[in-house]
Amino acid sequence: xxxxxxxxxxxxILLVLIVGAITGYFNYQNNxxxxxxxxxxxxxxxxxxxxxxxxxxxxxxxxxxxxxxxxRTAERDEFERKYNAEKSRLDLxxxxxxxxxxxxxxxxxxxxxxxxxLKKYSKVYFLNENYVPEELVRIDPQHTYRPEEEYLFHSxxxxxxxxxxxxxxxxxxxxxxxSAYRSFDTQTGxxxxxxxxxxxxxxxxxxxxxxxxxxxxxxxxxxxxxIGARYTGFEETAACQWLLENAYKYGFILSYPEDNQYYQxxxxxxxxVGRTLAEELHxxxxxxxxxxxxxxxxxxxxxxD
Numbered sequence: 177x178x179x180x181x182x183x184x185x186x187x188x189i190l191l192v193l194i195v196g197a198i199t200g201y202f203n204y205q206n207n208x209x210x211x212x213x214x215x216x217x218x219x220x221x222x223x224x225x226x227x228x229x230x231x232x233x234x235x236x237x238x239x240x241x242x243x244x245x246x247x248r249t250a251e252r253d254e255f256e257r258k259y260n261a262e263k264s265r266l267d268l269x270x271x272x273x274x275x276x277x278x279x280x281x282x283x284x285x286x287x288x289x290x291x292x293x294l295k296k297y298s299k300v301y302f303l304n305e306n307y308v309p310e311e312l313v314r315i316d317p318q319h320t321y322r323p324e325e326e327y328l329f330h331s332x333x334x335x336x337x338x339x340x341x342x343x344x345x346x347x348x349x350x351x352x353x354x355s356a357y358r359s360f361d362t363q364t365g366x367x368x369x370x371x372x373x374x375x376x377x378x379x380x381x382x383x384x385x386x387x388x389x390x391x392x393x394x395x396x397x398x399x400x401x402x403i404g405a406r407y408t409g410f411e412e413t414a415a416c417q418w419l420l421e422n423a424y425k426y427g428f429i430l431s432y433p434e435d436n437q438y439y440q441x442x443x444x445x446x447x448x449v450g451r452t453l454a455e456e457l458h459x460x461x462x463x464x465x466x467x468x469x470x471x472x473x474x475x476x477x478x479x480x481d
Contacts, residue, residue: 289479293394294449294472296465297387305360309393312357316341321352321399328357330393332480333427333448337396340426349418354405354444355397358390389431394448396428411443419446424458427451433463452478 290310295301311331317323319341329337344351389395399407400415410416423429427450432442449457449464453475457464464472 285477289476291473291476293392293479294453294476296469296472297389297392302387303360303391307360307391309357312393315353315356319351319353321354321401321404327353327355328393329396330357330448333394336426336428336448336451340423340428343422343426344415344418347418349415350400350402351415351418352399352401353396354399355390356395357393358388360391389445389447392447395431396446396448398444398446407444411441416443419443424454425451427454429454429457429464431464436463436465438465450475450479450481452481 292303292307297303309330312328313331313334315327315329315334316338319338320327341351341353390397397407398415398419399405399410400413403410403413419428420430423446427448428446429449430443431445431447432439434441447464448454453464453472456475
């Protein structure tokens with residue numbers, strides 16, 4: 177019985193020791209876990225602190241970059257504004273310069289164009305005996321009624337007349353030049369001869385010296401191989417019809433149409449006034465001598481265009 181109590185007592189002591197050992201072990205493990213948790217917590221807090229510091233630093237950098245970007249954007253916008261303003265100023269200046277150059281060019285062009293070329297000379301203005309076109313050239317004999325004779329014409333207007341004559345040839349129309357430039361003296365002699373034959377009636381078809389468009393060197397009398405120098409019947413020819421329909425394209429107008437107040441109807445007498453004015457007269461059906469001289473002078477700048 178005594179042995180049994182001792183044995184139970186030893187078992188109890190052993191259980192206490194075992195429980196104590198287990199408890200001590202768990203306490204030890206618990207302490208280790210607590211220490212590890214504390215270490216992890218400290219590490220997390222350190223990481224959080226570092227993250228916060230890094231985030232703050234990055235935010236400061238971002239804020240700085242945004243401020244810098246805003247400044248650069250403002251600078252860009254200001255530069256763009258100044259650039260556009262300067263570009264507009266320079267464009268306006270270029271336009272003004274272009275306008276000035278254009279005006280200077282027009283004035284220079286106008287100054288180089290003989291103002292007499294568009295004057296209304298038939299019984300209106302007077303050309304003195306000293307007036308001669310700046311340069312005269314001989315009309316190609318193939319286009320003249322008498323190839324052996326010399327017909328002179330204004331050198332700068334000749335290309336327009338030549339185009340007209342060549343176009344008529346291509347169209348199969350027989351057109352010949354029978355009279356071109358006449359000097360003051362030539363017109364004097366011609367008018368004297370007409371007055372001897374026709375008396376005062378010569379004034380109906382022949383201009384006095386100084387009042388003839390032929391002295392300008394830009395006026396032509398046309399005929400055909402069949403009609404020749406007699407002129408009569410020219411208005412019934414294909415040549416006359418072709419001129420009425422096409423001469424304006426080359427800058428020529430009929431000076432004395434039917435019912436004009438200066439001379440009798442002269443369907444053979446054509447004067448160069450420039451393509452711009454000739455087309456205007458053709459489109460409106462008006463006569464050169466119906467226009468005011470100031471209106472005519474506006475076309476002088478386009479005379480050789």
